[in-house]
Structure formats: structure tokens, C-alpha cells
Amino acid sequence: MCREIFGKSGSEETHMKKRRNSLILRALLTAVVVAAVLAGLQRVLMPKYTGADREGSMIGEYYSQEKDHDVIFIGDCEVYTNFSPAVLWEEYGINSYIRGSAEQLIWQSYYLAEETFTYEKPKVLVFNVLSMMFDEPQRESYNRMTLDGMRWSVSKIKCIEASMTEEENFIEYVFPILRFHDRWSELTKEDFTKAWKKDPVTFNGYYMRVDILPAENIPEERKLGDYRFGENAYSYLDKLTELCREEGVELVLIKAPSLYPPWYDEWDQQIVEYAEIHGLKYYNLLDAAEEIGLDYSTDTYDAGLHLNLSGAEKLSRYFGAILAEDCGLQDRRQERELALKWEEKLKAYREEIRRQKTLTDDGADR
Amino acid sequence: MLFTSYEFIAFFFLLTVLYYLIPGRYQWMLLLAAGYVFYWAADPDYLIFLLAVTVLTYVAALLIDRSLVNQKKYLKIYGEGMDRQAKKEYKALQGKKRKRIIVWFLVMTLSILASAKYINFFILNLNGILRMMGSGGQISFINLLLPLGISFYTFQAIGYMLDVYRGDISAEKNFFRYALFVSFFPQLVQGPISRFQDLARTMWEPHPFRGKxxxxxxxxxxxxxxxxxxxxxxxxxxxxxxxxxxxxxxxxxxxxxxxxxxxxxxxxxxxxxxxxxxxxxxxxxxxQENFRRPYFSKSLKEYWRRWHISMSSWFRDYVFYPVSASRAIQRISKAAGKLWGTKAGKRLPVYLSSFVVWLATGIWHGASWNFVVWGLLNWVVLMVSEELEPLYARFQRKFALSGRLPYRLFQVGRTFLLVCILNLFDCYExxxxxxxxxxxxxxxxxxxxxxxxxxxxxxxxxxxxxxxxxxxxxxxxxxxxxxxxxxxxxxxxxxxxxxxxxxxxxxxxxxxxxxxxxxxxxxxxxxxxx
Incomplete structure (x- = not known):
């Protein structure tokens, strides 16, 4: 009767409170343990991109850099294999970085540029136009190599949405463990040792290869039914142009001197026209191969698709002059702090050249 | 939206949160909406089938229920003035009316299922017959969509209609409440085939959140x-x-x-x-549970009591019993009794009704001959086992096998193998x-x-x-x-x-x-x- 009138007794209330607190504590503890285990597992299961697929590591390496670059390169393999920021620094005092990734599509380049501008405002943004050939999402594995390395931001979310193929699901980008869960049977020691920390695979975004595979049999150009770039590709080029204009960054269009995939005259003409209309600089470096001094029997590591170190250094010397003269970039080698940083980077760069050359001389695989 | 899709998991999560946030009296409405959204997400065209089945069975049940209520009312008012014969005749007349309703609505409801699932099977066989007769004419197949789980919700709705017809339950007057019974999303596409009296009312009640x-x-x-x-x-x-x-x-x-x-x-x-x-x-x-460890069954008969229980009991209650009690079967039973003795006379209705059940079960599983053969093979094995039952019992007694673990394991293994063999007919078209x-x-x-x-x-x-x-x-x-x-x-x-x-x-x-x-x-x- 008393209980009905006065409600629960004091001790009962305390007991209930204790029980409720204990339940909350358990729930929190479980949530923390589950989150920690899942985060750990995700780290272990995600590809480490340190073997033949090391291109997947490139995008993420940018975040550990000092963000005061004069030039940022964006684009596909034709930027990260063909330009050496080390040469640009050594020869012209240009501080540059390559935000390149394998089969980087133009919308990915756009969102990478957008994201980069939240960290820094370079003087020049160099965009390789080969990706104009694609008008729609291509392959999941290549999307991953660009997107997984990006830090979470609005740009990344938009980039994922623009890049997803039909088979992909947004949530698998949010929780990559859902995508890579089936790697459990192929895990190696490296997956555990490199789960939290791994060595960089690039030098300011440059992917070095010293080996040589001469360009001998270039596949014949296949005739296309329609040479006009797609509307989607154009819309992102427009957005990129507009973004650079808004941010006060000079957009420079280039076509890197790779022999394959083919760069049709009809495509080139469209870019020439686009650059003219929008007041942009466009350099078709493929046409300048002779002037650059490229020798495709010694300057490529995969028969003309990508340049090796020798080719990349020749191209960088040539393009560095353009950047300095046409874009008015200043020599910054007198900046002590920056010079010291570059000194360290150049040391590592040269060490890697030595290491790769030794391996190549020994006939071993890189 | 499959159960295994991320979308479904998100859908269920959001639904659950909302379900316990809204007042209890509105929960069933949310479930109804969820059922339709779930089915619409699979294919908007599917909704036509779901709605048609729901409306038909709802209307049929209402008509039957009204007839039953009117009959009761009539007898209450005028029953005292009627003699036994008049009452019987009145009841028979009303019963006939209800029978007509149920037959019509059954035909219409099953036509929906048949049009979606069996029309091409019918055309295929008709073409075969035409070919055999030497006719050059062939009927073209119809490109129809097969709505997910249509057999499940159609059977569930038919079960409800038949329960009302038998007077086991009253018809649900609120269309939306009934619609929820047919479209309850967790069981919409693969059952179990629930009974109205088991499921419906618990769906409409408010459900406060319980951690357990x-x-x-x-x-x-x-x-x-x-x-x-x-x-x-x-x-x-x-x-x-x-x-x-x-x-x-x-x-x-x-x-x-x-x-x-x-x-x-x-x-x-x-x-x-x-x-x-x-x-x-x-x-x-x-x-309700739909399985009771079926692969631990010691015989095929036991297996079918433990596998897809809701379907087996559906066929038992709505096909086996009515067929075995039908006049035609009773007549055959009597004739068989006269010809081959009482024992055979008693067994024949069971075997014939089982035949109908297994034929229907086979067809229910799919519109192709392999399922028909699969169903009939199950029937053959079950009937042979039934006939050999006394022999087995004698054998077990003689060797004192009954209840012994090794023998039980043998029985379980044998049944599993038999199910494996029968399932092969399910595999290949x-x-x-x-x-x-x-x-x-x-x-x-x-x-x-x-x-x-x-x-x-x-x-x-x-x-x-x-x-x-x-x-x-x-x-x-x-x-x-x-x-x-x-x-x-x-x-x-x-x-x-x-x-x-x-x-x-x-x-x-x-x-x-x-x-x-x-x-x-x-x-x-x-x-x-x-």
C-alpha cells in the first residue's frame, strides 16, 4: 500500500539506477571493443598497395607533405611516371607535387583539385588531358586506387558518387572492410606489418622506374566512330577551369608524351580549341618529344606507355623551363627551410635510383 | 531490396528506430507502409499482384462472413418458427451461396498466381501437344514478370479466406489491417505461410520496446x-x-x-x-517456426513434418483434408472397399488425397515438369514407406534395433541421402x-x-x-x-x-x-x- 502511494523505495531506486548504469557501461564497452576490433581488422584487410599495385598508395601520401607547392600535377599515370618533381626543384627551384593515380578520371582529378585547394593554393595546376577520353565510370579497382587514399571530405564524397560503377556501393567506401573482407584467405605478413605504417612509394608523387623496355611495336591506332569527347568529361573540364579561376590558380593543360594509348589529332584539336576559348595554356608534349630529346628505345620502361627515370628527367627539364618562363614561377632554392627539406628528399631519390639500378644490373625484378 | 542488401539493412534499422519512437497504436500502420515500400523497391509492378490478391481475398472473406452473420441473425429471429427441415434447407441454401462465393474468389485469386507463374508452363505443354498432333501452329510465350514470393502471400491470403469460409475465424473488417497481414514484409517473399489467427492480431497490438x-x-x-x-x-x-x-x-x-x-x-x-x-x-x-531440425529426421514422412512446416500444414489443412473428405473420394473409397477389402478402402482416400497434395506441392514449387516429378516422387516414396511400415517394424523388433543410436544414425543418414536424391530433381530443369x-x-x-x-x-x-x-x-x-x-x-x-x-x-x-x-x-x- 505504502509503495503504491509513495512509489518505489529508495533502495529499489538505487538498485535500478545501478542496473541501468551497468547496462549503459556494458553497451559502451561493447561498442568501443567492436569499433576497435573492426578498425584493426579493416587496416589489416585493406590492400597495402606496396607491390605491383603500388599506384594505390599515391593519393594518400600527399597528406604528410608540407603544403606550399608552386605546382600541382593532377591526372593519370601519364603524370606520376613522366614528371620528376626532384628535377624541377634541382634545376628550376620549383616546388611541385604530383597528385596522380592510375586511370584517374577527370571527375576524380576535379575533386582532387578541389580538395587540394582546401590545403594550399599552388600557382599552377597542371592537368593531363588524356582522361577526357572517358565519359563514364570505368573500373572499380582503379576507383579504389584513387578514392581509398583520399581523406574524408565533401570532395571525397562527391568524388565517390561521380566515380562509382553500377556494381559499387557507397557504404563500401565508408567501411572498406565490407569490400575487402574476403582478403582474409590471402593475407600475408606484410598486411600486418604495414597495417598502420608503410614507407612512401613515390617522390613527391613521382613513381620512379629506372628499367628499360624499348617501344618497338606500338599498336596501330584504332579508328573511332566518334572522336568528340563526352559531355560529362567536358562538364568536369569546365568545372576545373572555373574552380581554378575562382581560386586564382593557373590551369595548364598538357598531353604527356606517352605513345600509348593513342592521342588522336581530333582529340588534340578539341583541346586546342577549348584552351583557346578559355584562355588556357595547352602543351602537347607528345608532339615535342624530339625537342625534349626523348628516345623511346631507352626512355620508357614499358614500351612507350610510361617514361622511365631517364625519360621523366628529360621531360621535367623541358617542362620546368616552360613553367618558369611561361608561368613565371620563381626559383625558390634560396629558401633555406624548403631547400633543407628538398635536400633530404633528393637524398632518398638518389638512393632509390641506386637501389633500382643495382637490381636492374643484377637482372632481378625491381 | 533483398534481405542481404545494404539497403535492406539500412531500411530495417531505420524502420525499427521509427517503430519504437511512434505511439504504439500507429505501429501497425508503419509496418503496412514498410511492407509496400519493401515490395515496391523490388519492382513497382509487383504491387499490382499484391494489391489484387489482398483486395480479392478481403472482399471474399467479407461476403462470406456477412452471409454467416446474416444466417445466424435470421435463425435467431425466425429460427423458432422454423422446423428442423426448414432450418436445414435454409442452412444448405446459404452454404451453397457461400460455396459459390469461395469457388469464384478462389478461381480469381489462383488465376492471378497462375497468370504470373504458370501461363508459360501451360503454353509450353500446349505447344508440345500441338506438335504431337502434327500441328505446325505454336503459341508464343508471354513475357510476364514473376513477382517475388507470390506463392507465399497468395497461399497465406487463400488460407485466411478458407478459414473464414469454414467459420474458424471472422473476417477482418478493416482493409488496411488485413492488408498488413498479407504484406508483412519480413515474411512477404519467402514465408512462413502464416495463419491469420496466429499472426494478425499480434501485428496490430502496440509493442513497447523490450530489450530481450x-x-x-x-x-x-x-x-x-x-x-x-x-x-x-x-x-x-x-x-x-x-x-x-x-x-x-x-x-x-x-x-x-x-x-x-x-x-x-x-x-x-x-x-x-x-x-x-x-x-x-x-x-x-x-x-511461427518453419523448421524443426529437418535433416535429423529418421524418415521422409518425419522430414516433411519438420521441413517447411507452414507449407506442409497448409496443404494438409486446405487440400488434403477437403480432398479426402470430398464425395468423389468417399465414393472411390467405398468402391475400393467392396473390391479389395476394408483396409484398402480406408487407405485409398489417403493415397489419392496425398497424390493431389504432392502434385500441388510440386507445382507450387515451380512451373516446370521437374518440380511435378519431384513432388510425385516424394509421394511414391512416402506411400511405399507407408506400405512397408509393418515390415520395418518387424525387422526392427527382430533385431532389437529400435531406439539404438547406430540405427538412428543410419536412419538419419538414409533420409538425408533420400532427400539429396529427390532434391536433384529440383536442381536440373x-x-x-x-x-x-x-x-x-x-x-x-x-x-x-x-x-x-x-x-x-x-x-x-x-x-x-x-x-x-x-x-x-x-x-x-x-x-x-x-x-x-x-x-x-x-x-x-x-x-x-x-x-x-x-x-x-x-x-x-x-x-x-x-x-x-x-x-x-x-x-x-x-x-x-x-
């Missing part, structure tokens, strides 16, 4: 996903390869096919039902192929596939086989543990660290070893297509 429901329900859901994603979809990889090339994968491979398929079917269907029951439990609704595959087992010379690594070329790696073996062992262990009651409830009663370990372990197994994502295209549950 959430805990037990979610664990059951997780276990369902484990069966589906870790076992069924992993086996699907090999099974689809084996079924796709019967010429290559015959002989010993046929044994692999039937065993793999039987395990896959079990994990797929029971996994789906676990998800259904678990989700309903999370929402505070109790859905052509009966001739199934027969060839079965024949190839006897002359097989490729038994070495079990030792020479051939099984590793079926799309499954050694690691996959280890996962499968462990998972099957887990399923067997859980089945054994179920003999002592609900495993989920027992886990809920364990100490926190043990409980947490069970949850975590199961969750991680589903997450890591589940066959889902890019590169896998299993997804749909086998019984969704029925």
Missing part, C-alpha cells in the same frame, strides 16, 4: 545471415558451376552436386526464415538430365575427384572448404542444442562476457567469411522465386 526482443531477435537475424552468406552463398559458387555443365560434371560430381545443393538449400531457406523470425521478434511480433545424372553415379569412374584436388576447381579454395566445414559443424551443433529449447534465449541468459563473445564471434564470421560484395552474385534466396 531486440537481443534475441537480432541474434537470430545474425544467425540467419551466417547461414545464408557464409554457407549457402559460398556453396552457390560451386553448385551453379556444377549445374551449368552437367555433361562435364557427372558421375561422382553428381553426388557432390546433390549434397552441396541440399546443404545450400537448407542454409539458404532456414537462414532466410531465421532472418524473418528474428526481424519480426525485434518488432515484437511472433512468427530437365527431368531427363536429372535421370542421366543419377544413372551416371552408378557407372562413375571418377571417384578420384575426392582426392585429386578436382573439388578445388569448383570455384572454392581450400580455405573456403575449411570455412564451410566449420560452418556446417556449427549448424549441426546449434541444431543439436535446439533440442533443449531456443538457443538465442539461452545465449541471452549467459554471463555478459560470454554473450559478448558469441555476438562478436558470429558478427565477425558473417562479416569476414560472408560471400557478399563485388564479385559475388548469389544474393537472392532460393525460395524467393517460389
Amino acid at each position: 526482443n531486440l537481443q534475441n531477435g537480432l541474434l537470430r537475424v545474425l544467425w540467419g545471415y551466417f547461414k545464408k552468406l557464409v554457407v549457402a552463398d559460398r556453396l552457390f559458387i560451386a553448385v551453379s558451376l556444377l549445374l551449368g555443365q552437367p555433361e562435364e560434371y557427372c558421375g561422382a560430381y553428381a553426388v557432390v552436386t546433390m549434397v552441396f545443393y541440399t546443404v545450400q538449400l537448407y542454409a539458404d531457406f532456414t537462414g532466410g526464415i531465421d532472418i524473418t523470425i528474428g526481424m519480426a521478434q525485434v518488432l515484437g511480433i511472433e512468427v 530437365k527431368v531427363s538430365v536429372t535421370l542421366k545424372m543419377l544413372a551416371s553415379v552408378f557407372g562413375a569412374e571418377n571417384w578420384k575427384i575426392f582426392a585429386d584436388g578436382s573439388l578445388l576447381r569448383l570455384g572454392l579454395t581450400a580455405a573456403d572448404y575449411i570455412v564451410l566445414a566449420a560452418a556446417v559443424l556449427m549448424m549441426v551443433s546449434v541444431s543439436l542444442a535446439q533440442r533443449r529449447g531456443s538457443v538465442c534465449a539461452r545465449v541471452a541468459g549467459m554471463r555478459y562476457p560470454v554473450q559478448a563473445a558469441v555476438w562478436m564471434g558470429l558478427f565477425l564470421m558473417v562479416l569476414l567469411f560472408g560471400t557478399y560484395g563485388i564479385g559475388y552474385d548469389a544474393g537472392q534466396f532460393i525460395y524467393n522465386r517460389f
Whole structure:
């Protein structure tokens, strides 16, 4: 009767409170343990991109850099294999970085540029136009190599949405463990040792290869039914142009001197026209191969698709002059702090050249 | 929106949150909306079928119910002034009216099912007959969509209509409440085929949030996903390869096919039902069990009492009993009694009604001859077993086998093998192929596939086989543990660290070893297509 009138007794209330607190504590503890285990597992299961697929590591390496670059390169393999920021620094005092990734599509380049501008405002943004050939999402594995390395931001979310193929699901980008869960049977020691920390695979975004595979049999150009770039590709080029204009960054269009995939005259003409209309600089470096001094029997590591170190250094010397003269970039080698940083980077760069050359001389695989 | 899709998981999560946030009296409305959204997400055109079945059975039940109520009222008012004969005649007249209603509405409802599922099967056979008759004319097939789970909700709705007709239940007057009974999303596409009296009222009641429901329900859901994603979809990889090339994968491979398929079917269907029951439990609704450890059955008869229980009982109540009690069967029974004695006279109605049931069961499973043969083979085995029952009993008595573990294990193994063989008719679309595959087992010379690594070329790696073996062992262990009651409830009663370990372990197994994502295209549950 008393209980009905006065409600629960004091001790009962305390007991209930204790029980409720204990339940909350358990729930929190479980949530923390589950989150920690899942985060750990995700780290272990995600590809480490340190073997033949090391291109997947490139995008993420940018975040550990000092963000005061004069030039940022964006684009596909034709930027990260063909330009050496080390040469640009050594020869012209240009501080540059390559935000390149394998089969980087133009919308990915756009969102990478957008994201980069939240960290820094370079003087020049160099965009390789080969990706104009694609008008729609291509392959999941290549999307991953660009997107997984990006830090979470609005740009990344938009980039994922623009890049997803039909088979992909947004949530698998949010929780990559859902995508890579089936790697459990192929895990190696490296997956555990490199789960939290791994060595960089690039030098300011440059992917070095010293080996040589001469360009001998270039596949014949296949005739296309329609040479006009797609509307989607154009819309992102427009957005990129507009973004650079808004941010006060000079957009420079280039076509890197790779022999394959083919760069049709009809495509080139469209870019020439686009650059003219929008007041942009466009350099078709493929046409300048002779002037650059490229020798495709010694300057490529995969028969003309990508340049090796020798080719990349020749191209960088040539393009560095353009950047300095046409874009008015200043020599910054007198900046002590920056010079010291570059000194360290150049040391590592040269060490890697030595290491790769030794391996190549020994006939071993890189 | 499949149960295994991310979209569905998000849908269920949001629904559950909303379900417990809104006042209890509106919960059933939310479930109704959810059912229609769920079905619409699969294909907006499916809704036409769902609505048509719902409206037809709703109207039929109302008409029948009104007739019953009017009859009662009439007899109450005028009954005293009527003699027995007049009452009987009046009742018979009303009964006839109701019969006409039920027959018409049954035909209309079944026509919907037939038009969606069986029209092309009908055309195929008609074309065959035309060919045999030498006619050059052939009827073109109709490109119709087969709505997910149409057999399930149609049978559930028909069951309701028949229950009202029999006077077992009153018709539901509120259309929307009834619509929820037909469209309750967890069981919409693969059952169980629930009874109105079991399910409907619990769906309309307010359900306050209960931690236990959430805990037990979610664990059951997780276990369902484990069966589906870790076992069924992993086996699907090999099974689809084996079924796709019967010429290559015959002989010993046929044994692999039937065993793999039987395990896959079990994990797929029971996994789906676990998800259904678990989700309903999370929402505070109790859905009847559809399986009772079927692969531990000692005979095919027992197996069918334990496998897809809701379907078996549906056929028993709405086909077997009415058919065996029908005048035609009774007449045949009498005639048989006169010809072959009382015993045969008593058995014949059972056998004939069973024949009808198994024919219908076969057709229910799919619109092709392999399912018809599968159904009739089940009937043959069951009837032969029934006839041999006294012989078995004598044999068991003589050798004192009954109840002994080795003999029980033998019986379980024998039944499993029999189910495997029968399931082979479910696998291949052509009966001739199934027969060839079965024949190839006897002359097989490729038994070495079990030792020479051939099984590793079926799309499954050694690691996959280890996962499968462990998972099957887990399923067997859980089945054994179920003999002592609900495993989920027992886990809920364990100490926190043990409980947490069970949850975590199961969750991680589903997450890591589940066959889902890019590169896998299993997804749909086998019984969704029925």
C-alpha cells in the first residue's frame, strides 16, 4: 500500500539506477571493443598497395607533405611516371607535387583539385588531358586506387558518387572492410606489418622506374566512330577551369608524351580549341618529344606507355623551363627551410635510383 | 531490396528506430507502409499482384462472413418458427451461396498466381501437344514478370479466406489491417505461410520496446545471415558451376552436386526464415517456426513434418483434408472397399488425397515438369514407406534395433541421402538430365575427384572448404542444442562476457567469411522465386 502511494523505495531506486548504469557501461564497452576490433581488422584487410599495385598508395601520401607547392600535377599515370618533381626543384627551384593515380578520371582529378585547394593554393595546376577520353565510370579497382587514399571530405564524397560503377556501393567506401573482407584467405605478413605504417612509394608523387623496355611495336591506332569527347568529361573540364579561376590558380593543360594509348589529332584539336576559348595554356608534349630529346628505345620502361627515370628527367627539364618562363614561377632554392627539406628528399631519390639500378644490373625484378 | 542488401539493412534499422519512437497504436500502420515500400523497391509492378490478391481475398472473406452473420441473425429471429427441415434447407441454401462465393474468389485469386507463374508452363505443354498432333501452329510465350514470393502471400491470403469460409475465424473488417497481414514484409517473399489467427492480431497490438526482443531477435537475424552468406552463398559458387555443365560434371560430381545443393538449400531457406523470425521478434511480433531440425529426421514422412512446416500444414489443412473428405473420394473409397477389402478402402482416400497434395506441392514449387516429378516422387516414396511400415517394424523388433543410436544414425543418414536424391530433381530443369545424372553415379569412374584436388576447381579454395566445414559443424551443433529449447534465449541468459563473445564471434564470421560484395552474385534466396 505504502509503495503504491509513495512509489518505489529508495533502495529499489538505487538498485535500478545501478542496473541501468551497468547496462549503459556494458553497451559502451561493447561498442568501443567492436569499433576497435573492426578498425584493426579493416587496416589489416585493406590492400597495402606496396607491390605491383603500388599506384594505390599515391593519393594518400600527399597528406604528410608540407603544403606550399608552386605546382600541382593532377591526372593519370601519364603524370606520376613522366614528371620528376626532384628535377624541377634541382634545376628550376620549383616546388611541385604530383597528385596522380592510375586511370584517374577527370571527375576524380576535379575533386582532387578541389580538395587540394582546401590545403594550399599552388600557382599552377597542371592537368593531363588524356582522361577526357572517358565519359563514364570505368573500373572499380582503379576507383579504389584513387578514392581509398583520399581523406574524408565533401570532395571525397562527391568524388565517390561521380566515380562509382553500377556494381559499387557507397557504404563500401565508408567501411572498406565490407569490400575487402574476403582478403582474409590471402593475407600475408606484410598486411600486418604495414597495417598502420608503410614507407612512401613515390617522390613527391613521382613513381620512379629506372628499367628499360624499348617501344618497338606500338599498336596501330584504332579508328573511332566518334572522336568528340563526352559531355560529362567536358562538364568536369569546365568545372576545373572555373574552380581554378575562382581560386586564382593557373590551369595548364598538357598531353604527356606517352605513345600509348593513342592521342588522336581530333582529340588534340578539341583541346586546342577549348584552351583557346578559355584562355588556357595547352602543351602537347607528345608532339615535342624530339625537342625534349626523348628516345623511346631507352626512355620508357614499358614500351612507350610510361617514361622511365631517364625519360621523366628529360621531360621535367623541358617542362620546368616552360613553367618558369611561361608561368613565371620563381626559383625558390634560396629558401633555406624548403631547400633543407628538398635536400633530404633528393637524398632518398638518389638512393632509390641506386637501389633500382643495382637490381636492374643484377637482372632481378625491381 | 533483398534481405542481404545494404539497403535492406539500412531500411530495417531505420524502420525499427521509427517503430519504437511512434505511439504504439500507429505501429501497425508503419509496418503496412514498410511492407509496400519493401515490395515496391523490388519492382513497382509487383504491387499490382499484391494489391489484387489482398483486395480479392478481403472482399471474399467479407461476403462470406456477412452471409454467416446474416444466417445466424435470421435463425435467431425466425429460427423458432422454423422446423428442423426448414432450418436445414435454409442452412444448405446459404452454404451453397457461400460455396459459390469461395469457388469464384478462389478461381480469381489462383488465376492471378497462375497468370504470373504458370501461363508459360501451360503454353509450353500446349505447344508440345500441338506438335504431337502434327500441328505446325505454336503459341508464343508471354513475357510476364514473376513477382517475388507470390506463392507465399497468395497461399497465406487463400488460407485466411478458407478459414473464414469454414467459420474458424471472422473476417477482418478493416482493409488496411488485413492488408498488413498479407504484406508483412519480413515474411512477404519467402514465408512462413502464416495463419491469420496466429499472426494478425499480434501485428496490430502496440509493442513497447523490450530489450530481450531486440537481443534475441537480432541474434537470430545474425544467425540467419551466417547461414545464408557464409554457407549457402559460398556453396552457390560451386553448385551453379556444377549445374551449368552437367555433361562435364557427372558421375561422382553428381553426388557432390546433390549434397552441396541440399546443404545450400537448407542454409539458404532456414537462414532466410531465421532472418524473418528474428526481424519480426525485434518488432515484437511472433512468427511461427518453419523448421524443426529437418535433416535429423529418421524418415521422409518425419522430414516433411519438420521441413517447411507452414507449407506442409497448409496443404494438409486446405487440400488434403477437403480432398479426402470430398464425395468423389468417399465414393472411390467405398468402391475400393467392396473390391479389395476394408483396409484398402480406408487407405485409398489417403493415397489419392496425398497424390493431389504432392502434385500441388510440386507445382507450387515451380512451373516446370521437374518440380511435378519431384513432388510425385516424394509421394511414391512416402506411400511405399507407408506400405512397408509393418515390415520395418518387424525387422526392427527382430533385431532389437529400435531406439539404438547406430540405427538412428543410419536412419538419419538414409533420409538425408533420400532427400539429396529427390532434391536433384529440383536442381536440373530437365527431368531427363536429372535421370542421366543419377544413372551416371552408378557407372562413375571418377571417384578420384575426392582426392585429386578436382573439388578445388569448383570455384572454392581450400580455405573456403575449411570455412564451410566449420560452418556446417556449427549448424549441426546449434541444431543439436535446439533440442533443449531456443538457443538465442539461452545465449541471452549467459554471463555478459560470454554473450559478448558469441555476438562478436558470429558478427565477425558473417562479416569476414560472408560471400557478399563485388564479385559475388548469389544474393537472392532460393525460395524467393517460389
